[in-house]
Amino acid sequence: MEPKNNKPIIVIKDLVKSFGDKVILDGFNLTVERGTNVVILGKSGSGKSVLIKCIIGLLKPESGSIFVNEDNITALSEDELDETRTKIGFLFQSNALYDSMTIRENLEFPLLRHWVDITREEVDRLVSEALENVDLLHTIDMMPSELSGGMLKRVALARTMILRPEIILYDEPTTGLDPVTSREIENLILKLQEKNHTSSIIISHDMNCVKNTADVVVLLLEGKSYAQGSFEELAQSTDKNIKQFFD
Numbered sequence: 001m002e003p004k005n006n007k008p009i010i011v012i013k014d015l016v017k018s019f020g021d022k023v024i025l026d027g028f029n030l031t032v033e034r035g036t037n038v039v040i041l042g043k044s045g046s047g048k049s050v051l052i053k054c055i056i057g058l059l060k061p062e063s064g065s066i067f068v069n070e071d072n073i074t075a076l077s078e079d080e081l082d083e084t085r086t087k088i089g090f091l092f093q094s095n096a097l098y099d100s101m102t103i104r105e106n107l108e109f110p111l112l113r114h115w116v117d118i119t120r121e122e123v124d125r126l127v128s129e130a131l132e133n134v135d136l137l138h139t140i141d142m143m144p145s146e147l148s149g150g151m152l153k154r155v156a157l158a159r160t161m162i163l164r165p166e167i168i169l170y171d172e173p174t175t176g177l178d179p180v181t182s183r184e185i186e187n188l189i190l191k192l193q194e195k196n197h198t199s200s201i202i203i204s205h206d207m208n209c210v211k212n213t214a215d216v217v218v219l220l221l222e223g224k225s226y227a228q229g230s231f232e233e234l235a236q237s238t239d240k241n242i243k244q245f246f247d
């Protein structure tokens with residue numbers, strides 16, 4: 001038998017999702033190989049967020065399948081979904097940090113929620129380690145309002161990583177950041193991918209981010225995976241639907 005680790009981590013087949021008579025995903029297919037970063041490129045409203053929500057089981061597709069490892073997301077109960085979701089980290093565009101909590105408390109939150117038997121020492125160690133990974137240990141007792149946009153994104157990334165997810169879904173990780181800070185975030189995404197061997201799906205409009213982080217770029221158009229390839233392959237395409245993203 002083929003060892004598990006050589007199998008793709010996410011396999012999506014013929015996914016269909018509509019709202020009323022509006023078909024958003026129309027037979028979408030995607031395979032994410034273990035340890036790779038896949039960037040989903042698509043116009044506003046093309047269904048990128050809907051796709052991510054289907055992967056974490058927040059939306060139920062009409063048909064098709066989504067396998068994360070051995071689990072068919074579309075067939076899991078809520079309890080089983082909760083278990084699977086602990087293996088999937090999500091970096092929200094808004095960062096989703098709690099404004100009334102310190103950075104330490106924000107990072108403790110997922111640990112205390114998911115690992116009920118964890119000791120105080122272990123919590124402290126993991127929080128410090130997660131902040132060290134993003135070079136922000138000195139902010140541990142600060143409030144989110146004291147940090148810049150780039151620092152908040154790094155804290156949010158540290159919090160996403162703290163449960164050691166196998167998969168990370170990034171929703172426009174560099175939107176609203178200046179080019180230098182964006183580059184810092186892109187480098188962190190690559191560093192943490194290498195360190196923790198995570199696999200990622202990244203939604204981004206920022207072509208520098210796409211270029212710097214993608215192993216594979218997937219163009220979502222009219223509900224389908226219209227094109228797939230490396231950044232360079234797609235950048236050289238003469239297809240007008242693909243070219244418009246690279247011009």
Ligand SMILES: Nc1ncnc2c1ncn2[C@@H]1O[C@H](COP(=O)(O)OP(=O)(O)OP(=O)(O)O)[C@@H](O)[C@H]1O
Pocket residue numbers: 019024042043044045046047048049050051
């Ligand atoms: N819960 C919902 N009910 C009805 N329609 C929805 C719902 N969620 C999304 N849609 C519709 O699905 C389409 C795709 O939305 P989605 O948010 O996935 O786009 P997107 O590609 O992520 O866009 P953007 O880049 O602007 O974030 C939009 O037309 C949106 O209005």
